[in-house]
Amino acid sequence: MGIWLSDSLSHTISLNTIINNEECIHLRYSKSSIIIDNNLSLNNYSIILYDCDNNTITRNNVSNNGDGIGFIASNNNIITYNKINANNVSGLWFMGGQYNIICNNIISKSLDGINLQSHNNMFKNNSISNNKCGIDLFQSYGNTIQKNNFLENERDVDFLNLFIDILKRKNIWKENYWDRPRIFPKPIFGKIVILLINYRAILITWIAFDWHPAKEPYKIEGVI
Numbered sequence: 001m002g003i004w005l006s007d008s009l010s011h012t013i014s015l016n017t018i019i020n021n022e023e024c025i026h027l028r029y030s031k032s033s034i035i036i037d038n039n040l041s042l043n044n045y046s047i048i049l050y051d052c053d054n055n056t057i058t059r060n061n062v063s064n065n066g067d068g069i070g071f072i073a074s075n076n077n078i079i080t081y082n083k084i085n086a087n088n089v090s091g092l093w094f095m096g097g098q099y100n101i102i103c104n105n106i107i108s109k110s111l112d113g114i115n116l117q118s119h120n121n122m123f124k125n126n127s128i129s130n131n132k133c134g135i136d137l138f139q140s141y142g143n144t145i146q147k148n149n150f151l152e153n154e155r156d157v158d159f160l161n162l163f164i165d166i167l168k169r170k171n172i173w174k175e176n177y178w179d180r181p182r183i184f185p186k187p188i189f190g191k192i193v194i195l196l197i198n199y200r201a202i203l204i205t206w207i208a209f210d211w212h213p214a215k216e217p218y219k220i221e222g223v224i
Helices: 163-168
Strands: 003-006 012-014 017-019 023-028 034-036 039-041 045-050 056-058 061-063 067-072 078-080 083-098 101-103 106-119 122-124 127-129 133-138 144-146 149-151 155-162 172-174 186-195 201-210
Touching: 067 106, 127 133, 155 163, 155 201, 163 186, 172 201
Parallel strands: 003 023, 012 034, 017 039, 023 045, 034 056, 039 061, 045 067, 056 078, 061 083, 067 083, 078 101, 083 106, 101 122, 106 127, 106 133, 122 144, 127 149, 133 155, 144 172, 155 186
Antiparallel strands: 186 201
16 A cells, blocks of 8 residues: 545645555545655556545656546546556546546556546646547536547547436537647547437437647647
């Protein structure tokens, strides 16, 4: 076990090198802490926040872990300037929670670069590259995915939503760079589930659009 904090407030966790642990850094019911400048590798889980709000995770190097940085029922956190790569199952993953800001990260070489089961988050100016799937959304709506680079993923995006989720609030895809310069809107393919009488379900293909894709990749500033 690495570092475990519960019911904590305003801690700084920094300058640690943690290798070959079950979990590196685990926060539960914690608020307003900063996780900064840590090197985390060859662990089962690197960073997990459980029911944690208003924390900042920045300038960490996360590599060759079972999972990268994960959030469970956590809100209003800032994840920025991290390098997350090399053989993680999921580079970033979210289960529940909302209103998190994810910007200026490099997320690469994972099964899922980002695995999202969460609502109303902002993803901006991230480089998402060389993953099996760049971002995988499951029953997630109201998220904004803007000005990110999607580069050399086997599949840039996959999503599965209930039809009722689409009616609540769509995900917004805006001004992302998709492997090459594009003039026309970029179609984004996924699936939705329509529930019928007696709980029967039909799975149908659904298309979202990035209406104004970028013509050149963005420079991701400040990543270690």
